[in-house]
Amino acid sequence: MEEKEIMSFKDEEGNKVDFEAIARIFLGEQEYLLLxxxxxxxxxxxxxxxxxxxxxxxxxxxxxxxxxxxxxAIKKEYKKLLY
Known part of the structure; x- marks a missing residue:
């Protein structure tokens, strides 16, 4: 089973919010992270x-x-990964 990559950030009020990294997308030389x-x-x-x-x-x-x-453009590339 694949291990989840969890990232934590603080919101505008200083509260900790946890995100799961669900995909890395590449458009040309630019890299994107979907959380x-x-x-x-x-x-x-x-x-x-x-x-x-x-x-x-x-x-x-x-x-x-x-x-x-x-x-x-990112959403379109992500859909290609799913199908």
């Missing part, structure tokens, strides 16, 4: 797309994808 909150039930599951960028020190930095066109 789903652990507390969501299956019926109302949300998936968030994060672009993996490098900061000025060369460290990985996750940035939420907010551009609709970029998000649609």
């Amino acid at each position: 789903s909150p652990l507390e969501d039930s299956v019926e109302d599951s949300n998936i968030f797309a994060f672009r993996i960028d490098e900061d000025t020190d060369g460290n990985e930095e996750l940035n939420l994808v907010e551009d609709d066109n970029e998000f649609e």
Whole structure:
């Protein structure tokens, strides 16, 4: 059985929120990470797309994808992985 990759972040109020990494997507040279909150039930599951960028020190930095066109391209690529 595959081990889940769990990542923890703090929300706007400073509360810890756990996410499960569900997929890594590559569009050209750009890498994306799809995360789903652990507390969501299956019926109302949300998936968030994060672009993996490098900061000025060369460290990985996750940035939420907010551009609709970029998000649609990621979603299309993810569907290809599922089918």
